[in-house]
Amino acid sequence: MVPPILLLWALLSVMVAGACTFTFLQPFWIMHLDCIHAFGMISYCYVDSDYENSRELCTAYGGYYHLGNIPSGAWQASCVLYGVGCVLMCLSAFLAICTVIMIRAHNKKLSLLSGYLQAVAVLVMGAGLLIFPLGLNSSFYQHYCGKASAPYNFGHCVVGWSYMLGIMGTALSIFCPFLSQYTDMNATDLFS
Template identity: 40%
Template structure:
């Protein structure tokens, strides 16, 4: 029978996999002070000049979803790393649910494999978050956020909510492989031997 820690581990894995995947697809990793221009890993938002008032239009870099359209090599690396980490978390989420359904004895193997997968996901997510600011020195980013933008300095642009959500999701994902070591499915109340003192 699954324990409270097992359910907590499943819930946390589900939470961080949804959080990290959602933040990956959002264009608000860095935001211009006008709150119209924003830049993400795969998508961006710009001002639509067809209207007299400021209106935001969002889309993928290059007009379509594709790795080759991302304007910076650092952002390509971040998309591979953070995207890979998010994918590993989603796969580990499925494995945590499978660990509920399989018989005792086999579940420890699934839990151990999931723990390793979650550890790899955390490493990929952290590397993706740390590599994204290296793209702030690209010509594309400097065009919108100022010529003095450089690595880890965004000039007039600021960190957006999606980048902060990615950081929080990654920070919480650190606890997934830790919790997996406390998931003990081998013990339940019926197998405990009572001794008289």
């Protein structure tokens, strides 16, 4: 029988890896109050009025995905940190699934390795989330959200749902390294 904490840890690992990776790719980290402009780590959205019916277009900064096209050095650093954290969380989620499937003798070693990866991922993603608002004083951002915008001051814009989902995913992923330490506990150990 598979220990319940192992199942809980594996499920939580997969869920936070998916949520954090999903939010990394979304352009709704910061949104303008008029809901026309939205900014993310690697892309942004705007309304293109060149068409008969104005439509929302989302594209990578500079037209194609390249780290140098991101308009702020703080956003570039945040993109690298949060992206590396997402890769580590996805790798540890894969290892968590392997731990559930593998022979019981190797479960503890694999879960500990995955837990250490998750601990590093949490720290790296947290750093990325904290660095992201430092780029709010870039000229690109100030063009859309006003000259009053500064680090941790959003100007005419507000925090978007993607940024909040990234915070929540990172906060939930804090529990993963702790749960990985107890994956070998049986159900009888929990209630005795």
